[in-house]
Every structure is written in structure tokens, then in C-alpha cells.
Amino acid sequence: MKLAFLFFCLTLSINSKPLLLASVPQEIPVQEGTRLYFLTSGPEAELKGFTVKAAKNNIDSNVFAYSVPETDGSLSPLTITVNDTLIVTRPEGSTSAVKLYQDRITQSLNVFPVFEKSSIGFKSGKNVFFAVEKPNGKILTIQNLKVDPQNNGYVRGYSGVPGDLIPQPYMFFNSDVYQSVNFYQQLDIPIDEFSMDPVFTGVSYTVSFGQVTTTLQSSGLIMTPNYPLTLDLSDITFNINRVGDESVSLHMNPFFYRDHVYTTFITVNFGFGIQQENSFPSQLDGRMNAAGTMNSVEVRSSGAYAIQYYTNSTSTNALGTTLAGQGTTPSIITTTGSSSFIHTCLSFGVVFVSLLIR
Numbered sequence: 001m002k003l004a005f006l007f008f009c010l011t012l013s014i015n016s017k018p019l020l021l022a023s024v025p026q027e028i029p030v031q032e033g034t035r036l037y038f039l040t041s042g043p044e045a046e047l048k049g050f051t052v053k054a055a056k057n058n059i060d061s062n063v064f065a066y067s068v069p070e071t072d073g074s075l076s077p078l079t080i081t082v083n084d085t086l087i088v089t090r091p092e093g094s095t096s097a098v099k100l101y102q103d104r105i106t107q108s109l110n111v112f113p114v115f116e117k118s119s120i121g122f123k124s125g126k127n128v129f130f131a132v133e134k135p136n137g138k139i140l141t142i143q144n145l146k147v148d149p150q151n152n153g154y155v156r157g158y159s160g161v162p163g164d165l166i167p168q169p170y171m172f173f174n175s176d177v178y179q180s181v182n183f184y185q186q187l188d189i190p191i192d193e194f195s196m197d198p199v200f201t202g203v204s205y206t207v208s209f210g211q212v213t214t215t216l217q218s219s220g221l222i223m224t225p226n227y228p229l230t231l232d233l234s235d236i237t238f239n240i241n242r243v244g245d246e247s248v249s250l251h252m253n254p255f256f257y258r259d260h261v262y263t264t265f266i267t268v269n270f271g272f273g274i275q276q277e278n279s280f281p282s283q284l285d286g287r288m289n290a291a292g293t294m295n296s297v298e299v300r301s302s303g304a305y306a307i308q309y310y311t312n313s314t315s316t317n318a319l320g321t322t323l324a325g326q327g328t329t330p331s332i333i334t335t336t337g338s339s340s341f342i343h344t345c346l347s348f349g350v351v352f353v354s355l356l357i358r
């Protein structure tokens with residue numbers, strides 16, 4: 001079992017998937033131009049005994065020297081200038097988890113380990129993030145994301161990092177989806193590795209550990225753990241903040257994993273037990289626009305989803321600004337339930353669903 005796991009890691013290392021360094025000396029072939037990043041939160045004394053050698057490159061160092069972030073939170077890589085073999089040796093008795101990530105191709109790459117107390121700001125370039133600690137009950141988040149779609153600013157987020165083979169980095173967020181939204185309070189990212197596209201204009205954000213969203217903010221992202229690969233059933237109800245009896249609009253844009261076939265149900269709960277359920281197949285881009293006196297939204301799925309959303313509720317707009325949404329004209333409008341049900345529903349709220357072929 002252990003051996004199989006080790007073999008799995010070694011196979012992946014060749015494809016530059018982060019390698020979890022095991023307890024035996026490991027010989028890793030490295031090509032000229034490769035940048036190596038050591039990801040760990042282990043104690044200094046242990047990491048100093050964790051040696052890294054590459055004879056042709058005159059490297060005789062230790063992991064500690066390469067695992068301490070700069071003041072901006074990013075790591076300085078160990079750069080290989082001639083083809084070589086890297087020999088990594090773990091000290092006797094050490095138990096620290098150390099991952100090795102390597103990249104040879106990506107331009108302007110910034111690699112950030114995320115610690116429990118990290119608060120990492122945006123940096124120009126391709127930014128990749130690795131959770132190196134797992135604070136109890138917390139997940140990776142992006143907070144206070146500012147983007148200016150109307151001035152060609154954009155942000156795209158992917159599960160996974162460049163160099164992964166299975167699956168390829170898989171999109172979970174795209175600011176282009178909502179041209180009118182320029183601020184997101186929180187993106188939930190309950191995965192261990194993710195990357196953000198290089199952007200240079202009008203973007204800022206903070207990456208840190210945070211709490212899972214239970215009440216929808218004015219704008220944000222909710223996501224299943226292990227997106228996009230999970231096949232677990234999930235059923236989560238998110239509250240919607242409203243002031244008194246105000247009518248709100250809610251816009252949701254889900255991302256699914258297209259290589260798996262499954263269905264996700266999004267149910268909007270209006271007051272007085274009135275609800276409307278909408279189904280989304282994983283192979284189409286869905287979009288949902290709902291309006292009315294809604295209290296909560298329930299998302300049930302047998303697979304993975306990441307849902308980008310915004311609402312116009314006045315109670316959640318305290319931070320930043322969200323421009324008034326103009327909504328998207330649905331290409332297909334589907335309604336479910338009997339007509340009398342729909343009729344009753346209309347007085348409380350209305351839901352439009354569109355399914356678009358990507």
C-alpha cells in the first residue's frame with residue numbers, strides 16, 4: 001500500500017505534479033531550466049537536515065534554505081542550469097511533509113505556500129498556491145477580490161497548478177462571466193492547490209485560510225471539496241441575507257466537471273414554503289437568475305461544482321461595490337412544476353434558467 005503510494009508519487013513527479021518527498025533518498029532527474037520549489041511547514045531544525053544535492057550544478061544545500069517565503073509570501077526557486085540528478089535525503093526520524101514542485105515553462109511564475117497565518121496579496125504573473133498547513137475547519141479562500149472587467153481587467157482561477165497532468169488545471173472562476181461585478185467578498189476554495197491567471201491591470205486580492213461560506217455575500221464563489229474530481233453526494237443550503245422583506249435578485253453561474261455525467265439541482269426557497277427547483281446537467285454551462293423574496297438556496301449534487309454568484313441585496317454590500325447587474329438574456333427558459341404552482345410562485349419570485357453550450 002505504502003509502496004504503491006510512493007510509486008504513484010514518483011510517477012507524478014516526472015510530470016511535475018508536486019512530489020511528496022518520502023523517507024528514502026530520492027533521485028530525481030532534473031532538466032536545465034527547471035525551477036524547484038520546496039513546500040513545507042516543517043520545523044527549521046528538521047528542514048536543515050533535509051539535504052538537497054545536485055553535483056553538476058554544484059548544489060549542496062538543504063530544504064530549509066528554499067522553503068522560507070520572501071516578504072511577499074512567494075518562494076525563491078532552486079534553479080537547475082544543467083541536466084542533472086537531484087538527490088534529496090530526509091533526516092532520520094523526521095516526519096515533516098515536504099512537497100517538491102517543479103516547473104520549466106511557465107513565464108512569470110510566483111509560487112506561494114499558504115500557512116495558517118498567511119495573508120498573501122496579489123502579485124503580477126501566474127500565481128500558484130499550495131496549502132502547506134491544514135487549520136482545523138478552515139479552507140483556502142480568496143478575499144476582497146477586485147477586478148475591473150470594464151477596463152479589460154480579468155481574473156481566472158483554476159483547480160490545480162501548471163504541470164499537472166490529471167486533470168489539467170480546471171477552471172473554477174472567470175470574472176468575464178459577470179461584466180458588471182467588480183468586487184467579490186470571498187471565493188471558497190476547499191482544495192489544496194490552485195492557480196490564477198496572470199493579470200496586470202486593476203486586480204487585487206488576498207489569499208488566506210478562512211471559513212466556508214454559509215450565507216451568500218453580495219458576490220462570491222462556493223465550491224465542493226476536491227473540485228473538479230469529487231463524485232460525492234452533497235446537499236448544502238446557503239442562507240441569503242435580506243433586509244426585512246426586500247426583494248432581491250440572485251445570479252448564479254455554475255462550473256461543472258464535463259468529463260463526468262451528473263446532475264446538480266439548485267432550489268430557490270422563497271417564503272411560505274414556496275420553492276423552485278432547477279436541474280443542471282454537468283455537460284452544459286448553466287446559468288440561473290432568480291428574483292423575489294427568497295430566503296435560501298439549496299444546492300444538491302452528485303458531483304463537483306463551483307458556483308460564481310452575485311446578489312443585489314442591500315444587506316451584504318458593505319464591502320466594496322457591486323455595480324447593478326443587467327442580467328443575461330436566457331437562451332432557453334425552463335420552468336418546472338404545474339402552472340398553478342408557477343402562478344403562486346410569481347408573486348414571490350421568478351427563476352430563469354439558461355443552459356448554454358460552451
Ligand SMILES: *[C@@H]1O[C@H](CO)[C@@H](O)[C@H](O)[C@H]1NC(C)=O
Pocket residue numbers: 031032083
Ligand atoms: C537535457 O535533457 C533534455 C531532456 O532529456 C534534452 O532534450 C537536452 O538535449 C539535454 N540538454 C543537454 C545540454 O544535454
Ligand SMILES: *[C@@H]1O[C@H](CO)[C@@H](O)[C@H](O)[C@H]1NC(C)=O
Pocket residue numbers: 247248249291292312313314
Ligand atoms: C434587487 O432586485 C430585485 C428583483 O429584481 C428588485 O426588486 C430590487 O429593487 C433590487 N434591489 C436593489 C437594491 O437594486
